[in-house]
Each structure stands twice: as C-alpha cells, then as structure tokens.
Amino acid sequence: MARPREFQEDEIVKTVFRAFWRRGYAATSMRDLEAETGVGTASLYNAFGDKRALFRTALEAYMDAHIRSRMRRLERMAPVARIDAFVHEVVSALADDSEPAGCLVINSVMESAAGDRGMRDYVAGCIGEVEEFIRVALEDAAAQGAISPDLPVRDVACGFMTMLLGLHVAAKLRPGLCALESAARPMLSVLRHRTFPAGRAKS
C-alpha cells in the first residue's frame, strides 16, 4: 500500500531510551537521536510524534525492559527474600558501570518535575508501581508471620521506596558496590527486627 518503514520501532525505542537515560531529556537533542539511531529526525517525528511523545514512549519501554520485568521475575519468591532480592538487584545494576547511571524514570522525576505536570503524573505512577510491589511483599510477609506483625506496612513500604530513590541519587556520584550495600543495609535490617525482647538490634 505504501513505502514500508526502514527501521524496527522496538529497536529504535531501545536506542532512544538509552540515549535519554545517559544524557537526560533536555540534554539529548533530536539530532543526537538521529545520529545514534541512524533514523532521520523527520522519520522520528512521523513515527512517534514530537520529542515529548517520543520520550513517553521511551519511558514506557524502559519500564517494561528494566523495572516491570524484574518485579515479575521475583514475584513468586518468598516475600522477605523478594524484597531482599529486589534491593540487591537494584544495587548491582546501579554499581554496573556498563550501563548509564541511575534510572531513567527517577532521573526524569528530577528533570521534568518542574513544569510538565503530565510527565510528573506519569513517572509518579511508575514509582507507585514499585512501591506497591514492596507493599504487597510486606503484606504477604506479615500474613505469613515472616515479619513482626507490629511493623507498619505502609510506612515501611514508603521507607523502602525512599531508600531506593536515594540509592539512585547516590549512584550518580559513582560510589562502589560496597557503599551502596551499606546504604541499603539499615532498611533491610528493619525486616529482621522482632518486637519481643529488647536485646539485639543488629544488622
């Protein structure tokens, strides 16, 4: 019926979100994307709309490839181990120098929070998905008696999410794996606390 696309959208979007991930939204120009994808800007506009829409598409692809896939992969683990594994996978990914620093979604919170309310709502939703993943794990753990029933689940989930956000900021300063693990340890120890005696509050 007409001339076909010369590129595969999935591949291009993957390249695009890596570019945004590395340099940020504003600092990545359409010409940068043209150079890195090999697709002309006019074709990008034709296929995805304007820069903002392309960024939204890239964000969604990033969420699927890097965040939701991890949550799905871990969701059948025992609840406490599930949180442990999630945190440790995030820490490992953050310490991996072969990937851009931090997380595209969280980077975007900082960058687009000023001004673009639609974008802010979107990334808030993404982060809400992760917080829910943690909250569900905590509820499972409480139901199974794997954590103290006195732990306030909502607060602890909120605390974990905040720690994860903080790790992503810390990762921008390119610390070592050990430093990130140290940063995560105190919150993880909360899961091990028991209410009974007043003796041991160890890591």
Add this chain to the structure above:
Amino acid sequence: MARPREFQEDEIVKTVFRAFWRRGYAATSMRDLEAETGVGTASLYNAFGDKRALFRTALEAYMDAHIRSRMRRLERMAPVARIDAFVHEVVSALADDSEPAGCLVINSVMESAAGDRGMRDYVAGCIGEVEEFIRVALEDAAAQGAISPDLPVRDVACGFMTMLLGLHVAAKLRPGLCALESAARPMLSVLRHRTFPAGRAKS
C-alpha cells in the same frame, strides 16, 4: 579609582541560587538571570566569570544559607534528638510549597553528574558534609549509650543519608507532609534501639 558596582554581590547570588534552584542549571538561561536579578549579563560575566562559575558561587551560598546553618544550629543538641530534629526540619522544608522543590545541591547531583567531573566532586563534598554530621551524631549517641552499641555507625549514617536523598526525590512529586514523615519513620525507628515500639507506630 573606577566606576563602582551598582549591585551587592550577596543579594544577587541569593537571587541567582533561587533561580537555579527553581528551574535547574541548564534550564536557567543567562537572560533569565538578567531578568530576575536586574543585572545585565555582561555585568554578571564581569563579576562572576562564566555561567558555570556563577553556578558554583551560587551553590556555595546555598550551602551556607540552607544546609550548613542548619547543621550549626543543631550541633549542640543531644545526639539522637539532633538527628531527629535535622530530619524533621528537612521534611518540613521539603513540604513547604513557598520554596522551590527539593534541594539545589541534590538537584545538581542529578543534572550535572553526567559529564562535569569538577561539579560532581564538589556536590559530592557537600553531601559528604551532611553525612559526616550524621555520623558524628551517631558516634556521640553510641558513646553516651543513647543507641545500641551494636548499631553499625557507618552503615546507619550511610542509610540516613540515602533516606535524605530519597526524600528529596520524593518531594519533587509534591506529596504531603504526612507522606514524607511516613517515609522517614522506619529509618528513625532504627535509632530507637531495638525495633518499632509495639504500640505507637501508626501515622
């Protein structure tokens, strides 16, 4: 000897760091600064150097006015109360809509971490000052027996700093004061020796 300045540097720098704080480094143009300070760009270049140097000057002024002053004001409190007060002041400031969102230094971690190593080292130093403030407080607390001697001071300090970083990301999404307090509560509970006091842990 020569024509005198028509502006007071301190005042201008204060206006400048507020502008960078609100919109970020890249998104604040020299013309924006000209409009907000009432000082022509040529005068800004003459007085401060280029945009990057002006930003460094602004960062330093921000640190003194908003961070170091707080640490100095609290440093004579009892150690656990000192940490409590610091965290709660940060939370209150973050929930205050009359000031720009987040913290200029932490915003800069996210923005300038890519590329500008000099800037990254500088903001890493700023954050190191805060982490040291917390670490010293924890050491004081341990020495006084105000916290369990088994708490790993370095890890907990690192955990607190990470939580603080995370709070500043969360604040960009403009949650309420209560949500920020919930986010901080689990880490604060680590200080109360053992675990969540079984009774009063709800919001």
Add this chain to the structure above:
DNA sequence: TACATTCTTCAACAGATGTTCTAAAATTGG
C-alpha cells in the same frame, strides 16, 4: 505501467543559547 500512499532525505526556519564586542557612563586621583 500508472496511481495512491507512505516513508526518507535534506534543507530550511524561527527562536533560544552562552558569550563577547563596542561604546557610553560613572567614579577616583592628579
């Protein structure tokens, strides 16, 4: 082969950016 339709290439646009140049203005010491 011819048409209709979609894609690609490349140039162009209008506006914004950091920075600098020119010339005028304001001050102090002689």
Add this chain to the structure above:
DNA sequence: CCAATTTTAGAACATCTGTTGAAGAATGTA
C-alpha cells in the same frame, strides 16, 4: 578639568534547538 579605570547597556556572534516543507523513493493494487 583630565586621564585612568572599571562597570554598564545593548547589540552582535556563532551555534544549537525543536520542528516542518518539498522533493524523491519504495511499496501494494489496478
């Protein structure tokens, strides 16, 4: 008042930005 020196105001600069227009290229159908 003159000369020296610094600050200003405003235009000018080259470059980069997101986006679009015009013309040609590739396809399926008739």
